[in-house]
Amino acid sequence: MTDDLQVPSEAVGALRISVVIPALDEEQSLPLVLADLPWDSLTEVVVADNGSSDGTAAVAQRGGARVAHAARRGYGSACLAGLAALAPTDVIVFLDADYSDHPDELPQVVAPILEGRADLVIGSRALGLREPGSMMPQQVFGNWLATRMVRLIHGVRFTDLGPFRAVTSAALERIDMRDANFGWTVEMQVRAIQEGLRIVEVPVAYRRRIGVSKIAGTLKGTVSAGVKIIWTIVRLSLSRRGRQA
Numbered sequence: 001m002t003d004d005l006q007v008p009s010e011a012v013g014a015l016r017i018s019v020v021i022p023a024l025d026e027e028q029s030l031p032l033v034l035a036d037l038p039w040d041s042l043t044e045v046v047v048a049d050n051g052s053s054d055g056t057a058a059v060a061q062r063g064g065a066r067v068a069h070a071a072r073r074g075y076g077s078a079c080l081a082g083l084a085a086l087a088p089t090d091v092i093v094f095l096d097a098d099y100s101d102h103p104d105e106l107p108q109v110v111a112p113i114l115e116g117r118a119d120l121v122i123g124s125r126a127l128g129l130r131e132p133g134s135m136m137p138q139q140v141f142g143n144w145l146a147t148r149m150v151r152l153i154h155g156v157r158f159t160d161l162g163p164f165r166a167v168t169s170a171a172l173e174r175i176d177m178r179d180a181n182f183g184w185t186v187e188m189q190v191r192a193i194q195e196g197l198r199i200v201e202v203p204v205a206y207r208r209r210i211g212v213s214k215i216a217g218t219l220k221g222t223v224s225a226g227v228k229i230i231w232t233i234v235r236l237s238l239s240r241r242g243r244q245a
C-alpha cells in the first residue's frame with residue numbers, strides 16, 4: 001500500500017464526500033433519491049444526465065443537485081461526465097437514479113473509507129436485503145457468474161457488482177476508469193485489485209426500481225450487459241493497464 005492512498009487519521013471526519021448519480025429519463029424516481037440523501041455530510045451532488053427527454057435535469061436542480069450533461073449514451077459515460085464535473089473532493093459515492101438503492105444507507109457505504117480501512121467500498125445487494133422482484137433472475141445469475149470469474153481470474157472474492165459504491169479520489173485516479181457503458185462497475189473492481197487497493201464490501205438493501213426498466217428488464221439490455229461484463233473481466237486480465245505506457 002502506498003502512502004498517498006492512506007487517509008491520515010486527523011483527516012477522518014473532515015473528508016469531503018461528493019455524490020455522482022447517472023440518470024437517463026428518471027424524473028419520477030430522482031426526487032425520491034435526492035430527498036433521502038444525508039445532505040449534511042455531503043459536499044456536492046452531481047446528477048449526470050445522459051440526454052434525458054423527460055424532466056430529469058429540472059427535478060435534479062430542484063432537488064439541490066448540480067446537473068452535468070453526458071454527451072454520449074451509456075452508464076459509464078454518464079459516470080465519467082459526472083466525475084469530470086465534480087469540484088475537488090476526497091470521497092466519491094455512486095448510486096443509481098431509479099430509487100433501487102437506499103440513499104439513506106450512504107453512511108454505511110462510506111464508513112470503511114472514513115475509518116481509514118478501505119479505498120473502495122462496494123455495496124453488496126447479495127449480502128443485503130433485496131425486495132422480491134428488485135433483481136431479475138438473470139441479473140442474479142449474471143452477478144454470480146461475473147463475481148465467480150473475477151475470483152478465478154483475478155483472485156478476489158466479491159458477492160456483487162452493485163451500483164452503490166464509494167471510492168477515494170486518490171484510488172480512483174489510480175484505477176483510471178474508461179468504460180463507457182455496462183463494463184463500468186466491474187472495471188472499477190478489477191482495476192482496484194490490479195492496483196492493490198483495499199476493497200471492502202458492505203451489505204446494502206435494494207428495491208424495485210421506479211420508472212421504466214432499461215437494462216435488467218429487457219432481453220437486449222441483459223445480453224449486452226452480460227457480454228460486456230465478461231469481456232471486461234477477460235480483457236483486463238490480458239492487459240494490466242498499470243504496466244502499460
Ligand SMILES: Nc1nc2c(ncn2[C@@H]2O[C@H](COP(=O)(O)OP(=O)(O)OP(=O)(O)O)[C@@H](O)[C@H]2O)c(=O)[nH]1
Pocket residue numbers: 021022023024025026050073074075078095096097098100209212213214215216217
Ligand atoms: N440504461 C442506461 N442507464 C443510464 C444511462 N445513463 C445513465 N443511466 C442511469 O444508470 C442507472 C442504472 O441504469 P438502470 O436502467 O437502472 O439499470 P439496471 O438497474 O441494471 O436495470 P433496470 O433498473 O431494470 O433498468 C440509472 O440511474 C439510469 O438512469 C444510459 O445511457 N443507459
Ligand SMILES: [Mg+2]
Pocket residue numbers: 096098100209
Ligand atoms: Mg436500476
